[in-house]
Amino acid sequence: MAERSFVNEMGKLRLGKGDTFNGEGILAVTKALLESGVNYVGGYQGSPISHLLDVLADAQEILAEYGVRFENSASEATAAATLSASVNYPLRGAITFKSTVGTNVASDALANLASGGVTGGAMIIVGEDYGEGSSIMQERSHAFAMKSQIWLLDPRPNLPCIVDAVKKGFELSEASNTPVMLQIGIRSCHLHGQFETSDNVRAAFTTKDAIDNPYRDVDRIVLPPASFLHEKEKIAKRWPAAVDFIKENKMNEFFSADKKNVGLILQGGCYNNVVRALEKLGVSDIFGQSDIPLYVLNVTYPLIDDELEQFCQDKNAVLVIEQGQPNFIEQNIASIFNHQKITTKLHGKNHLPLAGEYDARTLVKGISSFLKQYDIEHDCAESPASQAIPVLELRSTEEKSEDSKADVAEGVQIAEVEEIEELAPLNTLVNPRPPGFCTGCPERPIFTALKLLEKETGEQHHVSADIGCHLFSILPPFNIGNTTMGYGLGGAGVSAFHTESSKRAIAIMGDGGFWHNGLTSGIANAVFNKSDHVTVVIDNRYTAATGGQDILSSTALNDTRSTGHDIENAAKGVGVKWVKTVDHTYDLKRMVSTLREALTTQETGPKVVVAQSECMLNKQRRIKRNVRKALKNGQRNVRERFGIDHDTCTGDHSCIRLSGCPSLSIKPNPDPLRQDPVASVLNSCVGCGLCGEVSHAAVLCPSFYKARIVTHPTRFERFVHRLQTKVISWLQDIYHRKTQQQMA
Numbered sequence: 245m246a247e248r249s250f251v252n253e254m255g256k257l258r259l260g261k262g263d264t265f266n267g268e269g270i271l272a273v274t275k276a277l278l279e280s281g282v283n284y285v286g287g288y289q290g291s292p293i294s295h296l297l298d299v300l301a302d303a304q305e306i307l308a309e310y311g312v313r314f315e316n317s318a319s320e321a322t323a324a325a326t327l328s329a330s331v332n333y334p335l336r337g338a339i340t341f342k343s344t345v346g347t348n349v350a351s352d353a354l355a356n357l358a359s360g361g362v363t364g365g366a367m368i369i370v371g372e373d374y375g376e377g378s379s380i381m382q383e384r385s386h387a388f389a390m391k392s393q394i395w396l397l398d399p400r401p402n403l404p405c406i407v408d409a410v411k412k413g414f415e416l417s418e419a420s421n422t423p424v425m426l427q428i429g430i431r432s433c434h435l436h437g438q439f440e441t442s443d444n445v446r447a448a449f450t451t452k453d454a455i456d457n458p459y460r461d462v463d464r465i466v467l468p469p470a471s472f473l474h475e476k477e478k479i480a481k482r483w484p485a486a487v488d489f490i491k492e493n494k495m496n497e498f499f500s501a502d503k504k505n506v507g508l509i510l511q512g513g514c515y516n517n518v519v520r521a522l523e524k525l526g527v528s529d530i531f532g533q534s535d536i537p538l539y540v541l542n543v544t545y546p547l548i549d550d551e552l553e554q555f556c557q558d559k560n561a562v563l564v565i566e567q568g569q570p571n572f573i574e575q576n577i578a579s580i581f582n583h584q585k586i587t588t589k590l591h592g593k594n595h596l597p598l599a600g601e602y603d604a605r606t607l608v609k610g611i612s613s614f615l616k617q618y619d620i621e622h623d624c625a626e627s628p629a630s631q632a633i634p635v636l637e638l639r640s641t642e643e644k645s646e647d648s649k650a651d652v653a654e655g656v657q658i659a660e661v662e663e664i665e666e667l668a669p670l671n672t673l674v675n676p677r678p679p680g681f682c683t684g685c686p687e688r689p690i691f692t693a694l695k696l697l698e699k700e701t702g703e704q705h706h707v708s709a710d711i712g713c714h715l716f717s718i719l720p721p722f723n724i725g726n727t728t729m730g731y732g733l734g735g736a737g738v739s740a741f742h743t744e745s746s747k748r749a750i751a752i753m754g755d756g757g758f759w760h761n762g763l764t765s766g767i768a769n770a771v772f773n774k775s776d777h778v779t780v781v782i783d784n785r786y787t788a789a790t791g792g793q794d795i796l797s798s799t800a801l802n803d804t805r806s807t808g809h810d811i812e813n814a815a816k817g818v819g820v821k822w823v824k825t826v827d828h829t830y831d832l833k834r835m836v837s838t839l840r841e842a843l844t845t846q847e848t849g850p851k852v853v854v855a856q857s858e859c860m861l862n863k864q865r866r867i868k869r870n871v872r873k874a875l876k877n878g879q880r881n882v883r884e885r886f887g888i889d890h891d892t893c894t895g896d897h898s899c900i901r902l903s904g905c906p907s908l909s910i911k912p913n914p915d916p917l918r919q920d921p922v923a924s925v926l927n928s929c930v931g932c933g934l935c936g937e938v939s940h941a942a943v944l945c946p947s948f949y950k951a952r953i954v955t956h957p958t959r960f961e962r963f964v965h966r967l968q969t970k971v972i973s974w975l976q977d978i979y980h981r982k983t984q985q986q987m988a
Contacts, residue, residue, distance in 0.1 A: 291790070367424050419489040767852065
């Protein structure tokens with residue numbers, strides 16, 4: 245069950261020659277694959293290409309019509325190894341995953357694929373998750389492309405360019421017998437636009453043809469002496485073939501309205517932001533008609549010497565716009581300039597930030613500095629629209645330094661604490677809530693239990709965290725987690741901590757990470773090495789962090805996948821003796837008890853706790869559909885939620901401190917004799933019950949109550965409700981009369 249369904253948009257994939265496609269970038273990529281005659285597609289979900297897999301999963305019927313095999317691969321390495329089908333046969337294959345972490349996982353298979361080369365077109369569609377919106381380390385795919393000599397495409401962010409890059413990418417791969425990497429960023433995946441479609445193509449040569457007529461070329465296998473010849477073939481044959489194809493098909497683009505003595509060389513993916521910056525500087529219109537010549541690298545590797553030399557003719561200087569570090573493209577261009585004896589002055593990171601995403605505001609400042617150096621008329625970069633948003637920084641009088649004027653010049657507003665207090669007391673400033681678990685998330689009580697154990701024993705444990713929603717535990721209010729090394733590597737991250745001690749290290753692993761590689765690299769490795777740590781496998785039944793795709797242990801029925809495989813049995817299958825499953829994580833007492841036992845048992849060897857409860861987001865998506873249907877049909881529906889009796893709330897707020905649920909807040913105390921604010925449950929509550937459980941576990945708190953909201957109640961329920969209302973009103977009247985008599 246993915247978080248988004250594309251079923252209603254599948255008709256767009258059937259559009260034929262001359263039709264106009266209107267839709268999202270990720271859907272356009274699928275259409276381009278069908279128009280390219282692809283034979284097979286695989287991949288592993290992750291931002292920003294998760295929805296590409298969701299589209300393919302929803303398009304099974306259409307894919308089958310054209311003989312396309314689609315797999316949700318077990319990992320990125322599995323997906324990359326799938327491309328081996330294109331090594332000996334004219335089969336076109338595409339895989340997709342999140343980069344750079346996905347590329348790292350797939351690196352062994354990709355390196356072997358690039359070494360031996362391919363016969364059919366092989367494309368790796370990587371979600372280039374670089375920039376402020378990223379959830380991973382800030383690296384780029386470019387280094388891997390250079391290392392293994394895989395051609396790297398970075399098309400301009402519009403649908404015609406993206407579709408053209410997919411089609412030409414397959415042709416480039418086949419022309420040069422080399423796999424091609426197509427990188428698309430978050431904005432490219434989700435932008436909307438249109439393009440003129442072509443007919444979908446059924447491949448002339450199929451996987452059945454390959455199976456019926458197996459072919460073996462020992463020179464394609466990475467084994468001496470062939471492996472030594474592959475490097476020569478890359479340089480002597482594949483590289484020149486790729487350069488010729490790129491030039492002949494004009495995959496890179498030149499834009500220029502007027503001849504100028506300067507120019508910009510930019511990654512295709514940066515094009516939209518560059519045009520926006522040029523428009524703000526008054527040297528381009530919003531349609532990209534630029535007064536400054538542009539050389540757009542839709543292919544960022546390899547670079548084309550002849551095109552660079554052509555672009556730099558009669559120019560005093562060029563600015564390379566390449567976000568990220570190291571500046572691979574700038575260094576490559578500098579080397580070409582040196583070999584070709586091009587005298588044009590090369591600029592890049594001397595005008596632009598060394599690292600970080602190049603948004604329009606950043607580019608305005610950098611391009612303005614470059615144009616100013618060469619006396620090109622443009623609007624001032626210090627216009628109000630391009631100024632950085634001021635950052636408010638609090639400093640005491642003693643902390644003020646002599647560089648205050650310089651700070652102000654950089655856009656930082658300095659204010660003394662005393663001056664701020666004149667405007668508003670410091671205790672009224674609202675601290676930002678850190679990112680965390682969703683309302684009702686079943687993972688929250690697991691970390692609540694760990695915090696309660698810390699309080700109970702007075703001891704902290706080393707916790708090896710893992711990739712996934714559970715990584716939010718490293719932030720307040722839990723502050724749990726010392727390291728994270730990669731998806732499914734939580735168990736492996738505690739390998740060095742197998743030592744004699746009164747405490748055990750704890751590893752966290754999600755169910756997605758467990759099946760990705762955690763079963764072997766974490767659990768089996770611990771069994772093999774007789775480790776004594778505790779691994780908590782969080783089984784929320786989906787790869788929840790990437791959009792709720794099904795995995796082996798999902799309980800939902802799936803027509804095209806095999807689900808329902810038990811994590812506990814898998815752990816026992818590789819030799820774990822101590823395994824316990826908590827099938828309802830919201831049962832806080834049981835969760836605490838199981839973790840306590842795992843941390844204190846005298847039994848040696850690895851301990852595994854499987855903590856099960858369905859991802860609340862996916863559960864609510866399913867429930868809300870059913871509720872809407874029931875309400876429409878006039879059927880009875882019961883919704884549970886929690887509330888707080890404000891007269892009873894003590895203001896301890898342990899419910900918030902040990903939960904952090906977004907549905908919990910505070911509000912002024914209605915009692916005029918009490919100053920502390922009281923806790924409050926917002927209407928977003930989904931009735932998981934953790935806040936009440938936390939309060940009772942931490943400090944006995946009687947203020948929580950459970951309410952049942954019944955829609956379309958039965959006649960009996962209406963009768964009981966009327967009776968309860970009358971009894972309560974009668975008792976309240978008696979209470980008020982007695983109170984008045986006592987006051988009289």
